[in-house]
Amino acid sequence: xxxxxxxxxxxxxxxxxxxxxxxxxxxxxxxxxxxxxxxxxxxxxxxxxxxxxxxxxxxxxxxxxxxxxxxxxxxxxxxxxxxxxxxxxxxxxxxxxxxxxxxxxxxxxxxxxxxxxxxxxxxxxxxxxxxxxxxxxxxxxxxxxxxxxxxxxxxxxxxxxxxxxxxxxxxxxxxxxxxxxx
Numbered sequence: 001x002x003x004x005x006x007x008x009x010x011x012x013x014x015x016x017x018x019x020x021x022x023x024x025x026x027x028x029x030x031x032x033x034x035x036x037x038x039x040x041x042x043x044x045x046x047x048x049x050x051x052x053x054x055x056x057x058x059x060x061x062x063x064x065x066x067x068x069x070x071x072x073x074x075x076x077x078x079x080x081x082x083x084x085x086x087x088x089x090x091x092x093x094x095x096x097x098x099x100x101x102x103x104x105x106x107x108x109x110x111x112x113x114x115x116x117x118x119x120x121x122x123x124x125x126x127x128x129x130x131x132x133x134x135x136x137x138x139x140x141x142x143x144x145x146x147x148x149x150x151x152x153x154x155x156x157x158x159x160x161x162x163x164x165x166x167x168x169x170x171x172x173x174x175x176x177x178x179x180x181x182x
Contacts, residue, residue: 003157006105009093011074016059016090023155024050025179027058028109029167030097032069032147040148041085043169047091055155057122058089058148063097064148070094081105086124097144106144109151113162114142124166154179 004019015124018026027047032038045062048058049103062077064070070077074094081087097106118124129143131138138145148165150172160179 001108003108003153003159008103008105009095011078011091011093013093016092016106017097018059021057021153022157024057025155025176025177026153027056028061028105028151029058030061030063030106030147030149030155031081032063032066033072033077034069035066035147036163037146037148039083040058040165040169041081041087043173044089045085045087047173047176051176054180056176056180060087060091061097061103062091062094063144063147063159064094065098065144069147073169079175084153097149109159109162110142110144112159113151115145116162116163116164117162118145121166127164127166148159154178154181155182 004022006018008018009015023039027044031041031045044058060081062070062074065139072080077094077104078091079089096102117140119125127146146165150163151159152161152163154160161175
């Protein structure tokens with residue numbers, strides 16, 4: 001199976017097939033409304049506004065698996081994002097990204113791009129310390145570690161990159177831009 005074989009569900013229950021995005025660059029991200037990384041919504045929206053007409057799609061999957069930082073209903077989450085960050089990209093039904101109830105799409109994404117570390121810097125160090133308490137083996141499994149893990153899919157449907165929430169959003173943007181310009 002490839003990326004285009006998967007579907008995601010909108011808050012109203014309708015399904016969206018990723019095959020609808022063939023030939024596009026896609027960012028698939030698990031999000032939260034009450035997280036220290038929530039301001040990533042601004043950077044994501046900026047990228048969407050700049051690159052959407054050139055083939056960028058963003059699929060936002062709210063998830064409440066990380067410290068309960070997405071407690072609202074799908075409607076409350078949508079209102080928060082549109083009012084606070086003016087998001088215009090596709091927002092899905094709140095879902096799990098790890099464990100027995102994870103979306104099959106996230107199982108596939110993790111099988112294509114595993115965890116490679118948080119990088120350097122104070123936020124990377126803090127994430128590592130926190131996760132060591134939650135999962136002593138976190139470095140050795142592909143599970144999503146926290147909110148705002150971003151998977152980038154190229155125009156051919158390959159999972160080209162995985163960016164942890166600690167990644168600099170300028171690096172994410174630069175990577176996306178290279179794919180947009182190909």
